[in-house]
Amino acid sequence: MNEGKVFSLYDFTALTKWIDTGLHHAMSPFWAVITELLIIGVLILIFYALIGLFLVYAERKVCAFMQNRLGPNRVGPFGLFQTIADLLKLLFVELVPIKNADKFLFNLAPFIVIIASFMAIAAIPFAKGLHAIDLNIGVFYVMAVSAMGVIGILLAGWSSNNKYSLIGAMRSGAQIVSYELSVGLALITVVILAGSMQLSVIVEAQRDGWFIFKGHIPAFIAFILFLISSTAETNRGPFDLAEAESELTAGYHTEYSGIKFAFFFLAEFMNMFIVASIAATVFLGGWMPLHFGAWAAGFNHVMDFIPPFIWYIVKTFFVIWLMMWFKWTFPRLRIDQLLTLEWKYLLPFNLVNVLVMAFIVLMGWHF
Amino acid sequence: MSANQIMFLLFAVAIVTFSILTVTSRKILRAAVYLLFVLVSTSGLYFMLNYQFLAGVQLTLYAGGIVVLIIFSILLTSHINQKFELTGWRKSLLSAIASAAGAILAITSILDFRFGATREAAMEVNMHSIGRNLLSLDYNGYILPFEVISILLIAAMVAAIVIAKKGGPVKQESQNLNQQ
Numbered sequence: 001m002n003e004g005k006v007f008s009l010y011d012f013t014a015l016t017k018w019i020d021t022g023l024h025h026a027m028s029p030f031w032a033v034i035t036e037l038l039i040i041g042v043l044i045l046i047f048y049a050l051i052g053l054f055l056v057y058a059e060r061k062v063c064a065f066m067q068n069r070l071g072p073n074r075v076g077p078f079g080l081f082q083t084i085a086d087l088l089k090l091l092f093v094e095l096v097p098i099k100n101a102d103k104f105l106f107n108l109a110p111f112i113v114i115i116a117s118f119m120a121i122a123a124i125p126f127a128k129g130l131h132a133i134d135l136n137i138g139v140f141y142v143m144a145v146s147a148m149g150v151i152g153i154l155l156a157g158w159s160s161n162n163k164y165s166l167i168g169a170m171r172s173g174a175q176i177v178s179y180e181l182s183v184g185l186a187l188i189t190v191v192i193l194a195g196s197m198q199l200s201v202i203v204e205a206q207r208d209g210w211f212i213f214k215g216h217i218p219a220f221i222a223f224i225l226f227l228i229s230s231t232a233e234t235n236r237g238p239f240d241l242a243e244a245e246s247e248l249t250a251g252y253h254t255e256y257s258g259i260k261f262a263f264f265f266l267a268e269f270m271n272m273f274i275v276a277s278i279a280a281t282v283f284l285g286g287w288m289p290l291h292f293g294a295w296a297a298g299f300n301h302v303m304d305f306i307p308p309f310i311w312y313i314v315k316t317f318f319v320i321w322l323m324m325w326f327k328w329t330f331p332r333l334r335i336d337q338l339l340t341l342e343w344k345y346l347l348p349f350n351l352v353n354v355l356v357m358a359f360i361v362l363m364g365w366h367f
Numbered sequence: 368m369s370a371n372q373i374m375f376l377l378f379a380v381a382i383v384t385f386s387i388l389t390v391t392s393r394k395i396l397r398a399a400v401y402l403l404f405v406l407v408s409t410s411g412l413y414f415m416l417n418y419q420f421l422a423g424v425q426l427t428l429y430a431g432g433i434v435v436l437i438i439f440s441i442l443l444t445s446h447i448n449q450k451f452e453l454t455g456w457r458k459s460l461l462s463a464i465a466s467a468a469g470a471i472l473a474i475t476s477i478l479d480f481r482f483g484a485t486r487e488a489a490m491e492v493n494m495h496s497i498g499r500n501l502l503s504l505d506y507n508g509y510i511l512p513f514e515v516i517s518i519l520l521i522a523a524m525v526a527a528i529v530i531a532k533k534g535g536p537v538k539q540e541s542q543n544l545n546q547q
Contacts, residue, residue: 030370102447136494140423147431151403154438158396161447173439197494
């Protein structure tokens with residue numbers, strides 16, 4: 001939009017190019033790459049922490065709203081600093097050592113969970129040019145990497161040497177492994193429509209209309225199936241029976257305290273964020289503004305004035321709000337109901353939906 | 368040393384160390400975790416080659432699928448304090464000789480083979496070409512192995528169901544056992 005300017009809210013390509021060439025002039029290619037990796041790592045880390053803190057606050061506020069309460073309102077304006085205070089408390093909490101636990105695996109588990117979600121966030125396009133790695137298997141990569149988190153949960157449950165933890169971990173493992181199928185099939189429905197797995201291509205293909213409108217009925221069904229199964233995959237209510245507090249105290253992280261518990265907590269919220277941003281990117285156009293076809297040129301032009309990053313954040317938080325709404329509205333499922341829902345309803349539905357979408361793309365009935 | 372070589376060395380060292388730890392660890396779940404590290408480092412090598420699809424498959428199928436199944440079955444069957452017995456020196460010696468022989472065989476055959484090495488950057492393999500080749504009948508097509516493998520999978524699944532069902536109606540005795 002703004003030619004020649006280095007910094008523009010609408011296109012970050014020039015800014016990242018400028019940093020890249022500057023670094024390559026200043027040092028050897030090897031150290032330039034290392035510095036770039038460090039910069040990206042630190043930026044994502046800061047983003048991760050800030051979003052995590054905000055999500056905890058948002059969850060409490062939304063929950064309060066659903067239950068006709070006020071929620072946190074004492075620390076800072078509207079209680080905004082409540083989660084920061086909670087975080088400081090968590091940092092100072094004693095790390096309780098456990099006898100008879102497998103110490104190595106016990107300490108390793110939170111790192112596996114958090115690294116898995118950290119790797120997934122690197123592949124998400126935040127705005128034009130603001131995209132750390134644009135793999136040609138983007139969608140597949142995010143699924144593959146976020147699936148690793150379940151290993152951390154299983155290890156945490158087993159190495160705690162505690163019945164509640166073990167049962168929680170088993171439930172969580174069964175749940176994530178089975179719901180992964182539905183998440184994958186729902187995404188494949190859109191991959192068929194887009195003809196590519198690369199996230200930047202998928203976003204670019206939605207320039208003249210988001211996929212949820214373009215693919216009409218099957219895309220909308222896939223969006224709903226994705227919402228249900230990804231809520232289950234992130235262990236959130238109504239599918240949070242892995243940590244059902246009334247029966248299992250806290251599930252797989254019963255024995256964890258202090259910063260190790262905070263890692264699990266943060267990873268859970270960040271997984272929700274990742275899932276929501278994948279939903280926003282794949283179904284709702286990512287950072288692409290709301291565009292209709294050529295017949296609405298004036299409307300499209302007005303929408304272009306809102307920066308892409310704002311679009312991305314608004315869409316992602318819309319999906320997150322939907323997921324919080326689920327959590328505080330529906331009662332928790334039993335484990336057999338959960339598995340019945342996946343294997344008897346969602347999976348066959350998804351398979352038929354993929355076929356319908358392939359047929360529609362083949363006949364050219366999509367927009 | 369270039370950055371590529373350093374990365375390769377890191378991955379190679381990780382693969383070798385964790386492979387050895389996998390077979391020498393006396394705690395079964397730790398062995399599974401070391402195996403996970405081996406598989407993840409291997410997918411790192413594929414990423415280095417720019418073959419992203421294979422790296423993704425390695426991560427989902429092996430690290431996310433098979434290791435999760437292994438860990439799941441360990442969770443169901445073994446207790447945290449269980450340790451494997453130390454193997455006797457005769458067994459360790461024999462298996463050391465066998466693995467050394469295997470290693471020598473593999474290394475010599477790899478060194479003998481003439482790889483067409485290039486200094487060019489690895490080419491990115493497009494998803495479209497992978498999909499076309501997987502389902503084409505041409506010289507480079509993989510439709511036949513693809514179909515054969517799916518028949519094999521169906522056979523395995525049917526066999527699993529048959530084994531799980533095992534015969535006719537449930538016997539009276541086993542029901543009594545359950546109630547006690």
